[in-house]
Amino acid sequence: MQAAKTTTSHQTVAISGAGSGIGQALAVHFAKQNWQVVLIGRRPSALQATEALCRDQAPSRAIMMCPLDLSTQDAQAKAEAWIHQTNLKSLDALINNAGQFVRGETLSADLADWTRLYEVNVLGPLRLTRAFYPLLRQSRGAILNISSTLGLKGTADTVAYSASKAALNNWAQAFAVQAARDGVRVNTICPGLVDTPIHSFHEAADKEKTLEQLRHLQPLGRVGRPEDLTSLAYALCASGSEWTTGAMLNIDGGIHLV
Ligand SMILES: NC(=O)c1ccc[n+]([C@@H]2O[C@H](COP(=O)([O-])OP(=O)(O)OC[C@H]3O[C@@H](n4cnc5c(N)ncnc54)[C@H](OP(=O)(O)O)[C@@H]3O)[C@@H](O)[C@H]2O)c1
Numbered sequence: 001m002q003a004a005k006t007t008t009s010h011q012t013v014a015i016s017g018a019g020s021g022i023g024q025a026l027a028v029h030f031a032k033q034n035w036q037v038v039l040i041g042r043r044p045s046a047l048q049a050t051e052a053l054c055r056d057q058a059p060s061r062a063i064m065m066c067p068l069d070l071s072t073q074d075a076q077a078k079a080e081a082w083i084h085q086t087n088l089k090s091l092d093a094l095i096n097n098a099g100q101f102v103r104g105e106t107l108s109a110d111l112a113d114w115t116r117l118y119e120v121n122v123l124g125p126l127r128l129t130r131a132f133y134p135l136l137r138q139s140r141g142a143i144l145n146i147s148s149t150l151g152l153k154g155t156a157d158t159v160a161y162s163a164s165k166a167a168l169n170n171w172a173q174a175f176a177v178q179a180a181r182d183g184v185r186v187n188t189i190c191p192g193l194v195d196t197p198i199h200s201f202h203e204a205a206d207k208e209k210t211l212e213q214l215r216h217l218q219p220l221g222r223v224g225r226p227e228d229l230t231s232l233a234y235a236l237c238a239s240g241s242e243w244t245t246g247a248m249l250n251i252d253g254g255i256h257l258v
Contacts, residue, residue: 011034011036012035012088012090013030013036013091013092014037014038014040014066014128015027015030015037015038015040015095015097016040016070016095016124016125016128017040017099018040018047019039019045019049019050020050020197021198022097022146022226022229023041023050023095023097023098024053025227025229026095026097026229026233027050027053028050031055031057031058031061032058033234034061035092036061036062036064037054037061038064038065038066038091039054039063039065040070041067041068041098044065044067047065047067048065064088066079066086070119070124070125071116071119071123075124075127076131079127079128080131083131083132088135091132091135091141092141092237094129094136094141095145096124096128096129096143096146096168099120099121099146100117102116102158104157104159104160105156105157105159106159113160120164121165121167122164133184136184137182137184141184142187143172143175143179143186143187144187144188144233144236145168145186145187146188146229146233147169147188147191148161148162148190148191149250149252149256151166151190152169152248152250153256154166168188169188169248172186172187172246176245185236185242186245187245187246187247187248188247189229189232189233189236189249190250190256191252192218192224192250192252192253192254192255192256193214193218193224193252193255194223194225194228194229195224195225196226211223217255218253218254218255219254219258228251232249232251236249
């Protein structure tokens with residue numbers, strides 16, 4: 001029989017891409033549940049903005065910042081050095097959320113976009129997972145990848161992005177089998193269209209018009225908000241889902257159905 005997962009009153013989550021959009025909403029949600037949060041991303045100013053929001057929710061909890069470019073070859077070593085420097089001793093969940101999006105078709109897309117998206121969307125999660133895995137193994141923790149409905153079914157004008165997310169999904173399921181031996185769970189959420197800075201319409205002057213047009217494509221009648229993802233993401237990381245691994249959960253207003 002395997003040892004039960006140990007839970008402490010100070011559970012800790014590390015979230016990449018925590019300076020904006022879905023990652024920021026996840027950080028605030030976990031802080032609200034009284035978790036310690038490690039915020040990972042490239043822009044310190046964006047991480048500081050999220051830190052302030054988290055502090056409002058959980059003034060007594062440690063909010064840590066780990067500025068890191070996940071697309072670089074030394075990202076794993078830098079994350080390991082950060083863990084060592086900060087003396088982080090325990091981690092219960094890692095959320096591989098950071099990602100980039102670009103449009104492009106097969107015959108015309110810039111190959112540099114393929115390389116960049118592969119570095120950020122596939123190798124980024126791999127690098128962070130390798131760096132934090134010893135702590136996750138120790139806590140019998142959880143990994144959650146934020147993928148995309150486009151990783152399940154690509155579209156002609158998002159080929160590099162869709163392929164990168166499909167690779168992420170494939171890796172997650174393969175690794176879930178291996179990590180299960182350590183009691184570590186690996187799950188994936190595939191969001192549909194969510195209103196965040198990843199989309200050019202997010203800051204556009206005619207945003208409401210665009211949202212109205214997109215609304216009609218969504219079975220549940222609206223584009224998502226980052227907060228639409230937080231409860232189920234939390235459930236997949238927290239105690240209560242100890243028997244769930246390799247899951248691929250669509251949270252997308254039903255768009256994968258049409
Ligand atoms: N919004 C949607 O419609 C949608 C749909 C499906 C899936 N998703 C996925 O959801 C995740 C979050 O995206 P979002 O919608 O919340 O967009 P977002 O606000 O643009 O968030 C992406 C985050 O990733 C970080 N990031 C980008 N490149 C990075 C790098 N090289 N190293 C470290 N961090 C990096 C960015 O922070 P810095 O620039 O500071 O590094 C940013 O905070 C992504 O994986 C995305 O593919 C989004």
